[in-house]
Amino acid sequence: MGLCAVGLDRHRQSAITLPMALHMIKLCVGAESLDDLREWVAERALRAMTAGHPPQSSHVTRMQPKRADELLDGGSLYWVIKGQVMARQRLLDIVSFTGDDGIGRCELVLGPEVIETVPQPRRAFQGWRYFEQDAVPRDLNQAGSDLDAMPDALKRELAELGLL
Numbered sequence: 001m002g003l004c005a006v007g008l009d010r011h012r013q014s015a016i017t018l019p020m021a022l023h024m025i026k027l028c029v030g031a032e033s034l035d036d037l038r039e040w041v042a043e044r045a046l047r048a049m050t051a052g053h054p055p056q057s058s059h060v061t062r063m064q065p066k067r068a069d070e071l072l073d074g075g076s077l078y079w080v081i082k083g084q085v086m087a088r089q090r091l092l093d094i095v096s097f098t099g100d101d102g103i104g105r106c107e108l109v110l111g112p113e114v115i116e117t118v119p120q121p122r123r124a125f126q127g128w129r130y131f132e133q134d135a136v137p138r139d140l141n142q143a144g145s146d147l148d149a150m151p152d153a154l155k156r157e158l159a160e161l162g163l164l
Helices: 034-050 145-149 152-160
Strands: 003-008 015-019 022-027 057-061 076-081 084-098 104-110 115-121 128-132
Touching: 022 084, 034 057, 034 076, 034 084
Parallel strands: 022 076
Antiparallel strands: 003 015, 022 128, 057 104, 076 084, 084 104, 084 115
16 A cells, blocks of 8 residues: 655654555546546446445456555546546455356446546547556546536646646
């Protein structure tokens, strides 16, 4: 687990170290906008609730994360849409299984809320990657209320120019 000095202990004047969350990042293939992701997540949550399960969605991948315990200790899956990190979902569980074809896979069980982030440019890559806490974009609701009302295209353009 990564550690980060976050300040000084008031009484001893020594550094305090707290664990940093580990996250994942993945391309949201097929999504043209954040609304597409929200619709997919809502549809999957509705299907889960109809089947008597909690309102969560999931994503299946072939590669099993070796650092699963760190990911499940407060981590999220960050989604890249059209070349920008745009949103995240909390990682609730990681379930390993073998598919009908005999190939091992894992299911990333995700929370039902799609949390919009400040857009962050990201080049295309295959599969998923670990995403360290110090590299993740802030949640949009923490960046200021003016950004919430801004159109996605304008947010994307400002992020590409390094102004967000």
